[in-house]
Amino acid sequence: MESIVFGIGITALTGALATVAGAAEDTESNIGSQGDPNSQVQLAPQMGFLHRIFNKAVAGEPPAYGLWCALGAGLAWAFMAMQINAVLAIVLGCILAVFVQGVYATTAYLGRTASLKKFGQPVYVDILKSMTTVTMAHAFVAIFCTVTLCYLMNAALGHPFPLPLLGLLWGIALGAAGSAVGNPYYGKERQYQNQKFGAGVPISASGNIVRYAEAGERNSLDNGFFTAKLGGPASGVCFGLIVFLELWRTILFEKIGAGWGAIIVGVLMILVFTIIDRYIEVWARKTYGPYAEPVKEASS
Amino acid sequence: MSAVAAKPAAGGAMNPTAMAVGVVLLLVILGICWRVSPGLGLMALIGMVVGGVLIGFGVHFVPVGGAPAAMGQAPGIATGVAMLAAGAGLAGLFGGAWAADQGLVVAVLTGAVGGGLMMAITCMMVNFIYVFGMGIPAASGKVLNDPITGDSQKEFKSQGTEGHGLPFVSFVGGVIGGILAGGGGTLIYLMILDVYKATLPTMMKATEAQIMPIAISAAGIFAIGIFLVNAVLTAYNITGTIEGPHDPKFKRWPRAIVASAVASALCGLAAILIVVM
Amino acid sequence: MTVKIEVIAGGIPHTKIMVAGIIASLVCLYLSYLNVVTNTEMFSFFGGLAVIVALIWGSNTIKVLCSYGIGTGVPSAGMIAFGSGVIAMLLATKFGVAAPIVALVLAAVVGLILGYLSNEVLNMKIPTMVQSLTELAVVGAFTLMGFAVLMTGGFTFAALTTGSVTILGLSLPSFQSTFIGGSLIAAAFMLGALAVQHPFNACLGPGWTQDRMLMLAAECGFLSMIVAAIMSFALVTAGSALISLVIALVGWAYTYMQYIEFSKRDAASWLDAKPIPDVEGQ
Numbered sequence: 001m002e003s004i005v006f007g008i009g010i011t012a013l014t015g016a017l018a019t020v021a022g023a024a025e026d027t028e029s030n031i032g033s034q035g036d037p038n039s040q041v042q043l044a045p046q047m048g049f050l051h052r053i054f055n056k057a058v059a060g061e062p063p064a065y066g067l068w069c070a071l072g073a074g075l076a077w078a079f080m081a082m083q084i085n086a087v088l089a090i091v092l093g094c095i096l097a098v099f100v101q102g103v104y105a106t107t108a109y110l111g112r113t114a115s116l117k118k119f120g121q122p123v124y125v126d127i128l129k130s131m132t133t134v135t136m137a138h139a140f141v142a143i144f145c146t147v148t149l150c151y152l153m154n155a156a157l158g159h160p161f162p163l164p165l166l167g168l169l170w171g172i173a174l175g176a177a178g179s180a181v182g183n184p185y186y187g188k189e190r191q192y193q194n195q196k197f198g199a200g201v202p203i204s205a206s207g208n209i210v211r212y213a214e215a216g217e218r219n220s221l222d223n224g225f226f227t228a229k230l231g232g233p234a235s236g237v238c239f240g241l242i243v244f245l246e247l248w249r250t251i252l253f254e255k256i257g258a259g260w261g262a263i264i265v266g267v268l269m270i271l272v273f274t275i276i277d278r279y280i281e282v283w284a285r286k287t288y289g290p291y292a293e294p295v296k297e298a299s300s
Numbered sequence: 301m302s303a304v305a306a307k308p309a310a311g312g313a314m315n316p317t318a319m320a321v322g323v324v325l326l327l328v329i330l331g332i333c334w335r336v337s338p339g340l341g342l343m344a345l346i347g348m349v350v351g352g353v354l355i356g357f358g359v360h361f362v363p364v365g366g367a368p369a370a371m372g373q374a375p376g377i378a379t380g381v382a383m384l385a386a387g388a389g390l391a392g393l394f395g396g397a398w399a400a401d402q403g404l405v406v407a408v409l410t411g412a413v414g415g416g417l418m419m420a421i422t423c424m425m426v427n428f429i430y431v432f433g434m435g436i437p438a439a440s441g442k443v444l445n446d447p448i449t450g451d452s453q454k455e456f457k458s459q460g461t462e463g464h465g466l467p468f469v470s471f472v473g474g475v476i477g478g479i480l481a482g483g484g485g486t487l488i489y490l491m492i493l494d495v496y497k498a499t500l501p502t503m504m505k506a507t508e509a510q511i512m513p514i515a516i517s518a519a520g521i522f523a524i525g526i527f528l529v530n531a532v533l534t535a536y537n538i539t540g541t542i543e544g545p546h547d548p549k550f551k552r553w554p555r556a557i558v559a560s561a562v563a564s565a566l567c568g569l570a571a572i573l574i575v576v577m
Numbered sequence: 578m579t580v581k582i583e584v585i586a587g588g589i590p591h592t593k594i595m596v597a598g599i600i601a602s603l604v605c606l607y608l609s610y611l612n613v614v615t616n617t618e619m620f621s622f623f624g625g626l627a628v629i630v631a632l633i634w635g636s637n638t639i640k641v642l643c644s645y646g647i648g649t650g651v652p653s654a655g656m657i658a659f660g661s662g663v664i665a666m667l668l669a670t671k672f673g674v675a676a677p678i679v680a681l682v683l684a685a686v687v688g689l690i691l692g693y694l695s696n697e698v699l700n701m702k703i704p705t706m707v708q709s710l711t712e713l714a715v716v717g718a719f720t721l722m723g724f725a726v727l728m729t730g731g732f733t734f735a736a737l738t739t740g741s742v743t744i745l746g747l748s749l750p751s752f753q754s755t756f757i758g759g760s761l762i763a764a765a766f767m768l769g770a771l772a773v774q775h776p777f778n779a780c781l782g783p784g785w786t787q788d789r790m791l792m793l794a795a796e797c798g799f800l801s802m803i804v805a806a807i808m809s810f811a812l813v814t815a816g817s818a819l820i821s822l823v824i825a826l827v828g829w830a831y832t833y834m835q836y837i838e839f840s841k842r843d844a845a846s847w848l849d850a851k852p853i854p855d856v857e858g859q
Binding site for chain 2: 283
């Protein structure tokens with residue numbers, strides 16, 4: 001009984017850490033403009049729209065976060081193998097991983113912008129100087145929370161995988177969840193804020209991202225507070241639910257039915273989320289209504 | 301400005317000779333394994349081929365929209381297909397590896413459910429953001445009616461776009477993809493782990509408990525490597541984006557089965573040769 | 578709409594880079610064998626140099642492959658390179674002193690088959706696909722072997738799986754405190770996978786220049802070497818790790834400064850706190 005209570009406590013803590021990590025990850029990737037929305041930042045100068053957005057083209061979020069978290073976890077593991085205290089080891093490991101992340105961000109911005117010479121897009125040194133430290137700060141929060149939750153899974157809950165492998169695994173999952181949820185919010189809502197609300201961006205408007213905004217010329221720091229309104233917390237809730245529910249169903253129901261209990265609970269959870277998703281979809285169709293009249297002729 | 305060599309328009313066509321060569325390669329690799337290690341090794345290799353095929357097939361179900369999806373121009377999730385599949389599969393592998401002591405069937409199903417659960421949560425939150433954060437309902441661009449619910453799609457597609465969000469068939473596709481990828485990845489991991497647990501103690505002259513870290517870690521990194529190879533091959537097959545099982549591109553899956561089978565067999569053989577040579 | 582990629586003529590031809598890459602990597606990996614000859618771990622830094630050479634070569638291969646518009650992004654090329662490379666590398670470590678050469682052959686075989694599958698079975702029909710995937714698999718194998726050497730001092734299976742842990746002054750053998758047992762190979766895997774695709778991905782665009790990309794490849798290599806050297810403090814003697822760290826730091830500082838110089842040279846303009854310029858016709 002005691003071990004289950006301990007397990008639930010750790011599960012709750014990892015769920016909370018995962019939520020913070022997800023929120024920080026999405027905020028960081030939007031301030032740096034990473035992943036699929038970044039193709040618009042790259043395209044805009046080619047269509048004649050020069051801008052002051054940080055063009056951080058470091059792969060996509062899943063592989064990038066896979067690297068930072070695996071690196072942070074690997075360094076933490078190495079420090080712990082040198083008999084350094086666990087908390088200090090994780091902090092030091094994450095600091096070094098964030099240093100690598102910052103360097104990658106700067107080289108990406110310089111490289112992509114210098115290659116857009118033909119279209120006259122300048123390299124803004126002040127953007128480089130002000131944006132890099134902010135993305136590094138958010139990245140540190142995300143990486144630290146992820147490495148800590150990996151450490152808890154390995155040391156407190158007894159997962160067989162060693163720390164760096166767990167870091168790789170959850171880093172990729174963090175990037176995938178944060179990218180899936182946060183990218184459309186940044187891409188459609190913020191980059192194309194000047195388009196009509198409630199509809200996708202028409203293909204004819206590609207590249208025409210918002211460059212002059214609330215107070216003068218928009219830069220990537222302006223995207224930080226916007227993400228923190230909905231995209232960030234939503235990504236956090238997504239990753240937090242993933243980690244929490246995965247651990248919760250294992251800790252509580254693993255012993256029931258020789259493992260089948262956890263499987264059945266998992267299937268039930270999938271059904272619950274399917275119902276929630278269907279409800280959201282139907283709600284949108286009823287409340288928002290169609291864009292045009294329904295197609296009258298008999299459909300296939 | 302255009303890519304250098306124009307690719308032939310037959311992107312979706314099958315190449316029968318190549319498929320036959322692929323099948324022959326697969327049999328050759330299985331044969332080599334049979335010579336080297338008939339019992340344990342061959343069973344493990346077949347298991348790895350099945351796992352790889354599950355991954356390759358399952359990734360076809362996952363709805364991926366790429367860069368246009370991030371702007372609400374195309375349905376699907378706005379991430380790369382290989383890494384989204386990797387995220388779901390690895391989340392499944394996490395659960396499956398934990399349940400490894402409870403037998404093969406339970407562990408693989410646990411991994412499958414883990415992958416499916418991650419995709420279910422992610423797809424639900426994607427629709428959440430589209431509907432409540434951006435005011436955009438889900439609509440598919442490839443079919444007039446959703447194959448599962450029968451909802452009409454055309455009038456919910458905003459002007460100038462190919463659709464957006466995750467219609468219900470794409471959601472279901474995502475969950476199925478997560479289930480298959482998670483199960484496949486876990487199966488590969490467990491097969492390699494079994495082989496290593498049986499052979500490493502003699503090879504390294506230590507007890508099973510002592511070599512467990514090596515076995516787990518090596519099996520884990522092999523599983524991740526084979527997983528990524530299969531996911532990238534599938535990404536090549538669908539050329540980057542797919543709306544889900546209702547997308548016409550889905551019909552290309554036979555090619556991916558052959559490619560995944562051969563690639564997994566090859567990598568699996570290498571993993572087995574480490575301990576039986 | 579995606580970024581359109583052009584193939585730009587000029588620069589060092591790819592075959593030259595490939596041959597130089599293979600030879601230099603093999604030389605560096607074998608130079609690290611001096612560790613065994615002299616019974617120290619001081620020559621582990623040659624592993625790091627092998628990594629850098631392989632990454633420079635690999636980045637040009639990715640540039641050749643992705644110039645044809647493969648439909649997926651650049652990062653997936655890095656993933657398949659390392660996915661196939663890790664498998665070839667681990668099998669090659671069984672062959673003792675011949676490990677680097679065996680890694681070359683095995684990775685080439687794996688890459689060849691993957692290239693054939695992609696081009697023929699999956700119908701991608703890209704002219705350089707087979708050769709590029711073969712090269713990338715070899716790059717992946719060499720990079721991982723270089724990291725292994727840097728962090729453990731050797732490239733044999735025994736070096737990667739046997740280690741010791743010091744408790745209360747006593748040194749006990751442990752399989753957990755090793756490159757494979759502690760799964761540092763996972764960190765090395767991701768370090769390499771991102772470092773090989775970053776130079777081309779970051780320098781993507783109509784104004785791509787080869788020397789800038791290759792300098793960035795060297796910078797990514799030295800950066801990876803810095804953190805790998807720090808991780809190696811846990812597995813090799815402090816002195817050897819320190820040598821690797823110092824070499825990595827000096828190399829990184831130089832290549833980073835050079836990369837910034839090249840970017841300054843290539844950029845349209847280098848502005849500090851200036852507004853968006855007016856472009857005619859807007």
